[in-house]
Amino acid sequence: MTTTLDQVLGAQAFFAGLDDEHLATLASVAEPVSVAIGRKVFHEGDVADACYLLLEGDVALEMDIPGRGPHVLQTLHAGDMLGWSWLVSPFRYAYDAQALTEVKAIRFDAVALRSAKDTDKVFGYELMQRFAEVLVRRMQAARLQLLDVYGNAH
């Protein structure tokens, strides 16, 4: 029995609870992709034309700091959603995303996804709720990182 893209998507925690119709909508704008180790998934400043659900492998979000070189801000792993710049204007990636290992992911076409979420508001709501949870968690994590809790408190 072959597994369809809808089934792959339905098995991901990120999409848990989505109904079949919405999974089919997602599948219609999705394609499986592989990224070789060391290759960029996207570059800072590029048009944010996609987001990626990681199925296997690790990706580093990096920023080049003048004088200090590339700095890893965060790594993402299987089950994580990569890329949210497609959601908000100016629709450009804010960081470089580099594959630290061989990566398998599902790529969602951002233009099609935006149009699907605007056409079907219920789908749009379901999608935004899931992205909002990711955003809140990442913001909390980033704040903890900023607190530098392991630094010398004294």
Next chain:
Amino acid sequence: MATLTELTPKLAPMEPVPFVVRSIRDELSDTFTLELDPPDGVFEFLPGQFTMLYVFGIGEVPISVSGDPAQPSTLVQTIRGVGAVTYALRQVRPGDVVGVRGPFGTEWPLAEADGHDIVFVAGGIGLAPLRPAIYSVLANRQRYGKVVLLYGARSPSDMLFTQELLEWGGRYDVDVLITVDNADRQWRGAVGVVTKLVRRAPFDPHDTVAMVCGPEVMMRFSAQELEGRGVPQHRIHLSMERNMKCGIGLCGHCQFGGRFVCWQGPVFSYDELAPLLLVKEV
């Protein structure tokens, strides 16, 4: 819960016992490990317990034991230099004598964990007070389900006990996940806070005992994340730090809400602590 009398060591508890420094080893730029020889050749302790370490003429500080409970011939303690006493401890040399009181306090719940999965969550120097529990668990590996160690450090060069982390990570029966808050591109591992590891660690939350040690903020968020994954509060245990003087429940210096960290802790279950952790200045 054990009574104060049961937990108080047999020696006169306020009298420091002279231990000879056998060795001092730098772990990180600000952190070092002391090996001390007990005068009668044996120092028995339970994983999670601490001693009051006395630098004569300077002062006394609570420090957790970081050595192997199966090797009681040496007292091993890992210390980060932050102030007068811990800086003075960094200056001791082999052959010098320091005062030791203890061991004091409660232990990590290894008996409770028997038959269950174990998740250790360590942040920064918090790996040191957990290490005796890790040694014990690995020495009795068959007693437990999955064993997972989640370790978060500030950066790759701030990671403690890297050799042992490598060894533990190389075992087929232990999962070691490491993350750092900050890294350049040389680092090929995970970057992000340790709480993120809780979400992807392989354990059964409904059958897990968690032991968490690190800065208080890190412990608070780790406990919340563990609870969010389904680990009940009473199965999550944290090691608390408060300033101490007597170490044996007499002076009240270590009070945390209605509890004394020195003898009712330092290891507490999260259901005891959760309401207090959010109260400021407790």
